[in-house]
Amino acid sequence: MLLGIGFLYLIWQYISDIILLIVFAFLFTTILLPAVDWLEGKLRSRGLAVLVTVLSLIAGFVIFLSSFGMQLSNEAMVTYHKFEKEELITVIDNLRSNFTGILPEFAKEILESSSDATSSADKISGYVKTVLGSLSQLTSAIGSFLFFATMILIFTIIILYEYHNFKRSLVSFIPNKYFELGLRLIRNIEKQVSSYLHGQLLAASSVAILSIFGLWLLNVFMDANLSLIIFIGIIAGLANLIPLIGPFVGMVPAVLVAVMNNIDTGAVSHYLFNVTPIPSPFFIFDIIFVFLIVQQIDNNLVTPKLIGQSVGIHPILVIIALLIGANLMGAIGMLMAVPAAGTIKAVSKEIMWAVRNTHLL
């Protein structure tokens, strides 16, 4: 046993990527399996069912990314042209003076003491150099991401096609004594992970829809001048899949777009919802407020209904699981922490059940 753990520790750095790849492929398989099984019943061919499901997924992803990319590049071009103008420095200085004008005295002092002699234009050229310097790193990162994504796709297709055969081969290794207990355990883990993932996806969809609606309200009633709200909503929904930090990550694109769109307008002197006496530069606090309301609706109404008892882990244990996940694998670890904790809970529950009700253990 100890020898095995030692060997695993030695080869971990070589196999950790492959394990992560397989785990991701299994997560995608769990999400897509009901659709593939259902389609197989309709199309009478598993190969065709896998092909239709995977192609639909890829098509949806490509349409989302390409239209988002196009709109984002248009936005970036518009902002770039704003920067190209001679009055760039004046715009930034005006913004600074407008912003500091509405701040209380103590905040002004802090800002003045922290600002150095470097002009805004110098700072921006410095940023551009850094960005150019990082471009090669970015290209290699995109390359390795594409390779990783392709491998996950290939693994997912194979596992989806052979899922029932794989499961059959896996259970053939269970000793006779524990065979039916093993089948029960596998079924319960499948159920637990699948209901958690589908619940999470539904909760993410609801966050996306609510965020889009909230940002649309800001546009209609507050003239917030926010573009790309559908994409911002979808990203907020996806970010919501990562517990605790996800909701904050989801706000970032909205805030960036708000700054980009309103950099040359008077939005910097705007007050929260035009009523509350808190200055809300570029509608940032309004956006944060909208996201906080969305989070409250999601946490108190939607998630308890959708996910309910599917995992049923105490919040303290969720936080501990998230911290362990973050320590082991960063953001990906956080994403997988709760389903992993749910699986451990299902396994322990089954073992306890077996100890109490059978003479097997």
Add this chain to the structure above:
Amino acid sequence: MKNALWENIFRGISKELSKEVLTLKKVPVFEGLEPKELSEIEKLIHHRTYKPDEVVFRRNAPGEGMYIILRGKVDILTESGEGTSSVVASLKEGDFFGDLSLLDKEPRSATALAKDHTTLLGFFRPDLTALLKRKPQLGVKILMNLASVIGERLRKTNDLLSQMQSKNISATDT
């Protein structure tokens, strides 16, 4: 002379049925299924081998599905309160047991014990559930067969019960 290449090529379209399919064909739960459908079931079943006196399942253990005897013998035992057990049925090749577990999640009501070197074919509830999604027509055929097996068993139990009741009544009359 036999040619391995041609044998392999035509293996898929061979009309010869395997021993497993022939055994399944005789089981009432799979009655009336086409050879192609039986081959589909063959892909779902689990082969389990047992040594003499090895327990297949124990009373109160989780029941996940039914077993069909491909080779060997199995005894079904019920346990009395004092730790002794008595054989209620001795099953042979082609017989099946545990079929109720395909429908409900109740624990096993008796213990099954292999009496010989035994090979069993296991057909389990998760596979039946998946089959109902993937191939609903085949799944429904199996469910209908299961219903008629259980219905027949209920009818026999009712007959037995009424026979016993009439015996009791005639005994009290005399």
